[in-house]
Amino acid sequence: MNISATNIILHSLNYNTEGVLECTKREGELPISPSIEQFLTKIHSTYQSKTNKAFASFREETGQPQVFQQALQQEMKGELDFVSFSQTAVDCLVEELQKQDFAEQGILLISKYSWTASDYLLIALLQNNESISVNENLELTNSQHLETSKIQLVTRIDLTLLSRSPESNRYLSFIKGRVGRQVSDFFLDFMGAQEGFDAKVQNQVLMKAVEEFCEKEALPVEKKQEVREVAFEYCKEQLKQGEDIELATLSEQMQEAPKLEGSFYDFVSEDYQLEQNFPADRSVMRKLTKYVGQGGGVSISFDQKHLGDRIQYDAASDTLTITGIPPNLREQLKRDTTDESSSTASDDESAPF
Template identity: 40%
Template structure:
């Protein structure tokens, strides 16, 4: 296993017979059975691989006045040993119940909370899971309908890096969370119950890094191939950091580029021309533009490796056209068939 589970528990928050939100609380932690280990391992992998996560911290949104610090205080009490794990999660469940009661759309769900460690960090994972219906065939070949937790489609989840919180309380990225399909506002209530404020906009930081890289290679005396090698090196470094769940370190990245003969990137990127933090989480979706060009519009979708620009792919901004030399075989076959048919 890639994680070491310390504690885990599940409480249910659902509508009662009067249509009010109510908690059904488990009185003790889950046993560290094989089922629990498999579930948390799957959730850890699924969550870690989610692209476009947001990052925040316990704080006060300036426009809202006082923050909801009850969750942060309860967490600190648990970390200090003054509150047990179960009591801490009961407080969290009641806070979430109160938050959910403000909204008409919520049906509740199963609140999973777990403390576990992975690599050199300790985490608190918080997720509101939904149940999904499925059919199974029994031994007598009868059908039976069952409900199971939908682990592959988690939409409301956050993970607190307890190690980073302990080491740097001024950090604004020790809480990561899944953004809703339509943006952060879909998950506002889930973050509000924890008193989480968005701190680092990782997507904006990654786009700023790309901008800095493009300006850096444009102002250099590198050849076309060397410029693409620089972009590839940046992407490889950042993708590796993303896979490890580690932050992009601009100084470390600059050292990597210096080993390839491309000096002074750190001074260029962090010298004041760009609003770039020295460390920030990687967003692989944004970084792909270092490797590929892609776009969709008007019924046309086009994607190609950046190294082909100016060679196999010729772009003419004046005539607003793109010429492709060497049409992919499968596309060529489709086009030839259509022309023969006409």
């Protein structure tokens, strides 16, 4: 599904030979065109596919909104035009960069667009890379292109959610660094935001709740697997549609398809700290229906339904026995063991008596 853009502007951030950050501000918006919307849709899709997103909200340490937040509020009320807002935003970013050791530079993209009944503000620092192409005279020429497939420094604000529920802790999202303080953290700092909602933790708690609900209901193995499949398919569809997991809806589907007596919604409402709705996390939800593990050069993944059937686990010897391995793996094993046998036989024939 394509997005519908209303505003877009670019500003340039570059360090000169003396190591001083220079900012070139554009004085007017880019005109919206099909190619611009296609470009923004590509960035939007890349961002949607990221699994390491985190959520945040604005902080008000002194009771007053900070510069970026105040400018955004004025823009949303129509008191500040989009160009002026974007220039204030880039000033805030430059000020924060000057405090850090990160030598980040590139093209700062700021855009407003609509998608699935919500309005968003997207801010991304894109790398302006050089590439070589061939012109009509078959000559090599240098050109610049914006990298849209590997964006890391990006944040998105759900303006609809911010207007409707300013007390929310999840209207702002960003790509989170994996370990320690990462470059992406200064994106929060320049906006005066703080991390709040953790979607991955919510998904992990949900997976745990599904398993413990099955245990509480004393479901047989087949019924457990059916419950997991229903939960997985629902979460997968929500992720595909870009929609949140709704606990009430998930509970209804779990109760209807496997015909359960107990209510999953009532169960999680008692002891689990789960939001009523939250984004699905692909890396977590796949564990509903699969066993996955790796280490020591071995990586194993298989559907849970095969345990006790095609796959047997002996806890005493810490051994997995697989019956009916995948055909492509079988062919590789046959080929390599045949080659090894032939090599051994050849060595034996040439060995002296």
